[in-house]
Amino acid sequence: MSTGLRLFDLAGGDDDLRFSPNCWRTRLALAHKGVPVDTIAWRFTEKDAIARSGQGKVPVLVVGDKWLHESWAIAEYLEDNYPDRPSLFGCLQGRAVARFVNQWSSEVLHPAIARVIVPEIPAALHEKDREYFRRTREAAFGRSFEALAAERDEALAALSRTLAPLRSTLATQLFVAGAAPAYADHAVFGAFQWARVISSVALTPAADPISAWVERMLDAYDGLPRSAKRMTTV
Numbered sequence: 315m316s317t318g319l320r321l322f323d324l325a326g327g328d329d330d331l332r333f334s335p336n337c338w339r340t341r342l343a344l345a346h347k348g349v350p351v352d353t354i355a356w357r358f359t360e361k362d363a364i365a366r367s368g369q370g371k372v373p374v375l376v377v378g379d380k381w382l383h384e385s386w387a388i389a390e391y392l393e394d395n396y397p398d399r400p401s402l403f404g405c406l407q408g409r410a411v412a413r414f415v416n417q418w419s420s421e422v423l424h425p426a427i428a429r430v431i432v433p434e435i436p437a438a439l440h441e442k443d444r445e446y447f448r449r450t451r452e453a454a455f456g457r458s459f460e461a462l463a464a465e466r467d468e469a470l471a472a473l474s475r476t477l478a479p480l481r482s483t484l485a486t487q488l489f490v491a492g493a494a495p496a497y498a499d500h501a502v503f504g505a506f507q508w509a510r511v512i513s514s515v516a517l518t519p520a521a522d523p524i525s526a527w528v529e530r531m532l533d534a535y536d537g538l539p540r541s542a543k544r545m546t547t548v
């Protein structure tokens with residue numbers, strides 16, 4: 315039976331391989347609110363399918379005749395339109411701080427993780443997306459995937475430095491948002507789920523407090539993130 319809400323969700327060659335960090339934010343926010351959704355496997359080159367959102371990126375959430383995009387805007391929509399469900403932000407100050415965490419994740423963490431895992435992504439993609447992905451991402455990085463792959467150890471060391479504030483925070487509290495996960499966790503964890511689905515690289519060592527938080531997040535929402543199909547099972 316249809317849930318009424320539809321989420322265009324980035325998929326690989328396999329429909330069930332869902333690896334977008336931004337789409338995971340939205341899936342976790344919907345799970346947090348207890349709002350069911352039908353996800354639609356979408357590929358980078360299927361711009362026509364989401365043209366009604368007025369842009370070409372996912373997540374795109376369709377609610378009735380509304381075509382919502384931008385993971386942060388979708389989170390605010392869910393918070394404001396499902397006020398009787400568990401809050402994503404807690405309060406106005408919480409919303410403002412979650413926005414900062416969201417932007418840190420998008421603007422600092424995503425590029426740092428991309429530098430490590432991007433060369434592995436083409437193998438997971440639908441054949442029709444491969445050329446587009448390589449061309450656009452190599453242009454963004456200013457070097458080939460082969461050059462990026464050769465820099466992986468350096469990229470992992472840089473990522474470890476980038477993760478310092480997350481590490482020290484999670485050394486003293488269970489979740490980014492405090493005692494229980496909320497949108498600040500979704501915004502950051504989406505990036506770890508991206509890496510987990512697509513890559514066999516361990517982003518953090520087992521003893522790192524971030525690794526324990528990743529495990530807690532994988533168990534959250536009845537284990538929705540842990541149940542995600544992966545390229546490799548480690």
Ligand SMILES: N[C@@H](CCC(=O)N[C@@H](CS)C(=O)NCC(=O)O)C(=O)O
Pocket residue numbers: 324334335336337358370371372373383384385386450
């Ligand atoms: N700021 C946007 C970023 C969305 C985004 O970059 N989505 C990627 C998938 S993770 C995408 O659809 N890219 C399409 C493309 O590169 O053509 C958000 O948070 O929703």
